[in-house]
Amino acid sequence: MHDLLRRRRAFAATLTLLLTGVGIGAPARAHESGGHAGHAAPSRDASKVADTAFGRPGDPRKVTRSITVSMSDAMRFSPSTLTVARGETVRLNVVNQGKVLHELVLGTAEDLRQHAEMMRRHPGMQHDEPQMVHVQPGRRGEIVWQFTQAGEFSFACLIPGHFEAGMVGRVVVR
Numbered sequence: 386m387h388d389l390l391r392r393r394r395a396f397a398a399t400l401t402l403l404l405t406g407v408g409i410g411a412p413a414r415a416h417e418s419g420g421h422a423g424h425a426a427p428s429r430d431a432s433k434v435a436d437t438a439f440g441r442p443g444d445p446r447k448v449t450r451s452i453t454v455s456m457s458d459a460m461r462f463s464p465s466t467l468t469v470a471r472g473e474t475v476r477l478n479v480v481n482q483g484k485v486l487h488e489l490v491l492g493t494a495e496d497l498r499q500h501a502e503m504m505r506r507h508p509g510m511q512h513d514e515p516q517m518v519h520v521q522p523g524r525r526g527e528i529v530w531q532f533t534q535a536g537e538f539s540f541a542c543l544i545p546g547h548f549e550a551g552m553v554g555r556v557v558v559r
């Protein structure tokens with residue numbers, strides 16, 4: 386009896402340590418040893434710092450350009466390459482012309498590759514972040530994003546099978 390209780394306490398203490406460790410900024414380490422390295426990328430508190438390697442959520446009042454991107458069941462985005470100026474806040478009007486759900490997720494190529502892998506391992510995982518939009522068939526959605534970093538980034542549909550079929554695009558920021 387006592388033994389069990391002691392073990393339980395030890396377990397609780399370990400758990401607390403683990404959780405605290407993750408909370409105060411050991412996420413890189415936690416993720417190295419853990420299963421998915423993918424979502425570790427922004428090891429910051431998203432509620433405080435929304436900056437990413439590919440920019441940050443844009444202020445809808447500061448949109449300087451709208452770009453329509455359509456998605457099809459051929460697993461393609463059109464256009465598949467977007468060129469934007471560094472610092473520009475863009476509204477992506479994302480139109481699903483297909484008959485199945487598609488999504489558009491912005492990120493670095495590596496982010497998206499890892500994210501797609503995680504989606505394969507955990508199908509049905511629900512997600513909602515500013516750099517992504519899920520669009521039902523025949524509907525439209527939007528992402529307002531400010532591209533603060535120059536470089537080449539990606540966008541993709543990470544629904545299992547879609548990414549693998551080539552549902553990927555490119556964002557060039559200069």
Ligand SMILES: [Cu+2]
Nearest residue numbers: 487488542547
């Ligand atoms: Cu798709």
